[in-house]
Amino acid sequence: MVLLVMTNHTETVALTTEISALKNRVRELEILVKFYEEQFGLSKKRQFGASSEKSEYDQLSIDELIGLDDPEITPSSEEPDLELIKSHYRKKKRTRADSLPKDIHVEEVVCELTAEERLCPDCGIEMEAIGNEYREELVVIPAKTMIRRYAARTYICEKCSDLVDRAPIRKAEWPKPVIKGSFASPESIAYTAHQKFAMGVPLYRQEQEWQRRDVLLSRQTMANWLIRSAKDWLEPIINELKRRLLLGEVAHADETTFQVLKEPGKRPQSKSYLWCYRTSGDTDEPIVLAQYRPDRKTYNPAVFLQGYTGYLHADGYDAYHKLPSGIVVVGCWAHVRRKWDEALKIVKPEDREGCAAMIGKRYCDKLFAVEREIAPLETSQRYAHRLQRLKPIMDEFFTWAAGAEAGARPKSPLGVAISYMFSQQQYLRNVLLDGRLELSNNRVERTIKPFVISRKNFLFANTQRGADAAAMFFSIIETAKETGLNPYEYLSYVFKTAPNVDIKDSEILSALLPSGYKKVRCP
Numbered sequence: 445m446v447l448l449v450m451t452n453h454t455e456t457v458a459l460t461t462e463i464s465a466l467k468n469r470v471r472e473l474e475i476l477v478k479f480y481e482e483q484f485g486l487s488k489k490r491q492f493g494a495s496s497e498k499s500e501y502d503q504l505s506i507d508e509l510i511g512l513d514d515p516e517i518t519p520s521s522e523e524p525d526l527e528l529i530k531s532h533y534r535k536k537k538r539t540r541a542d543s544l545p546k547d548i549h550v551e552e553v554v555c556e557l558t559a560e561e562r563l564c565p566d567c568g569i570e571m572e573a574i575g576n577e578y579r580e581e582l583v584v585i586p587a588k589t590m591i592r593r594y595a596a597r598t599y600i601c602e603k604c605s606d607l608v609d610r611a612p613i614r615k616a617e618w619p620k621p622v623i624k625g626s627f628a629s630p631e632s633i634a635y636t637a638h639q640k641f642a643m644g645v646p647l648y649r650q651e652q653e654w655q656r657r658d659v660l661l662s663r664q665t666m667a668n669w670l671i672r673s674a675k676d677w678l679e680p681i682i683n684e685l686k687r688r689l690l691l692g693e694v695a696h697a698d699e700t701t702f703q704v705l706k707e708p709g710k711r712p713q714s715k716s717y718l719w720c721y722r723t724s725g726d727t728d729e730p731i732v733l734a735q736y737r738p739d740r741k742t743y744n745p746a747v748f749l750q751g752y753t754g755y756l757h758a759d760g761y762d763a764y765h766k767l768p769s770g771i772v773v774v775g776c777w778a779h780v781r782r783k784w785d786e787a788l789k790i791v792k793p794e795d796r797e798g799c800a801a802m803i804g805k806r807y808c809d810k811l812f813a814v815e816r817e818i819a820p821l822e823t824s825q826r827y828a829h830r831l832q833r834l835k836p837i838m839d840e841f842f843t844w845a846a847g848a849e850a851g852a853r854p855k856s857p858l859g860v861a862i863s864y865m866f867s868q869q870q871y872l873r874n875v876l877l878d879g880r881l882e883l884s885n886n887r888v889e890r891t892i893k894p895f896v897i898s899r900k901n902f903l904f905a906n907t908q909r910g911a912d913a914a915a916m917f918f919s920i921i922e923t924a925k926e927t928g929l930n931p932y933e934y935l936s937y938v939f940k941t942a943p944n945v946d947i948k949d950s951e952i953l954s955a956l957l958p959s960g961y962k963k964v965r966c967p
Contacts (some may be wrong), residue, residue: 589659594618619943620943622943640898641918642894650663651663667906674912677947694723694878696722697720700892700896702718703716703903705906718911719735719736720892776885786857827878838876
């Protein structure tokens with residue numbers, strides 16, 4: 445009897461242990477299923493949902509975000525009494541008026557009456573013109589192709605022509621070509637580059653377009669044009685722009701993938717990278733520089749930024765945090781907001797109001813609302829306002845997030861948002877150090893977006909030389925756009941001028957920069 449009781453007790457303990465283990469396993473699987481559901485929902489949002497972080501659940505006014513009790517924005521006086529005036533009608537203003545450039549060539553077509561129609565129907569005398577009524581329309585003429593033939597005229601002295609040993613002959617000089625031995629013109633190379641890197645038209649489509657104009661121009665030839673002209677004439681300009689960029693005190697950096705098929709020791713499917721660096725909004729000479737690199741290792745920004753001391757806006761990639769001590773990395777609050785927005789997107793609409801993800805996103809909205817309000821201020825005023833108004837919001841945000849962290853699963857979108865914010869806290873707070881700094885790294889992300897769009901069309905570079913040329917053209921085109929220039933016109937100017945001057949001369953090189961060309965074009 446005693447033995448039976450002991451046996452039953454042993455079995456009970458074993459069953460209890462097994463049930464406990466099964467319950468733990470069920471809880472683990474439930475957490476895992478929840479994780480996969482969140483990831484699946486987030487993946488669907490990324491694939492099919494709107495990429496914008498603006499949505500119906502966060503459209504609050506600035507007053508609601510930063511509070512009317514703030515002394516900086518409280519109205520100084522009561523609202524005036526409103527007076528009812530007589531209603532009237534007027535034309536509705538268009539939010540965005542279409543307009544034509546004032547300096548464009550105008551072709552005037554005069555519409556005349558026939559001689560018979562000009563006779564007065566009453567007395568039969570010819571009527572006199574008293575004025576015109578006008579109607580304008582925009583005419584588009586496709587790119588015109590032509591051949592430019594240089595004729596260098598040669599002269600000889602007839603009197604001395606009988607002197608066999610020293611008959612004087614002189615020949616006129618023609619402009620030096622962009623590429624020796626090639627029929628490429630400055631305009632054709634500029635057009636090819638502008639189509640590919642500014643308009644996103646890959647070379648194989650350009651080849652088809654040339655064929656429709658009865659011009660047999662292969663994509664290989666156009667690729668060689670771009671590589672050769674970039675190496676000969678754009679590289680010195682890029683080097684000077686880099687020197688000026690590194691002399692500044694505020695910069696931005698970001699990187700994106702760039703596939704290159706033929707790289708030593710790498711498979712064609714492997715990733716390479718385009719690193720982008722640019723000036724901030726505090727400069728009168730905007731500069732955008734892109735650099736192709738075969739990998740994403742830490743030494744890439746360290747080598748490019750060698751000698752630079754100042755602030756660098758960057759995302760959370762660890763390579764930027766290992767730069768020399770003279771470079772102060774400024775974190776990106778837009779990345780923080782994106783994490784909270786992703787955490788909010790997987791919450792059911794009926795559960796969003798008051799949830800942790802919503803609260804975190806609202807804190808980010810408060811920061812950006814204040815930043816938009818103080819953006820027009822002078823640098824010193826912006827610095828003071830940030831310490832007075834942004835810093836308390838940041839302090840409160842981090843304090844609240846520390847409490848919310850305990851209730852968030854580490855790998856959930858909410859847990860990722862909180863851990864990312866705390867991992868970047870040191871760099872996120874650096875925006876308070878100087879009024880010239882910006883709350884996000886969106887400036888360089890907007891700059892690199894045209895390359896990303898073009899990359900979707902041309903997909904890859906064939907060789908490293910092609911990737912280097914692509915980076916140089918992208919740099920020049922984006923810098924020209926930031927300077928307010930027409931990239932095609934600027935590239936044409938460079939390829940016409942550079943072969944015929946001493947590009948090593950510092951003054952001549954300065955005149956070839958986008959800022960130098962702008963001074964010549966718009967003195």
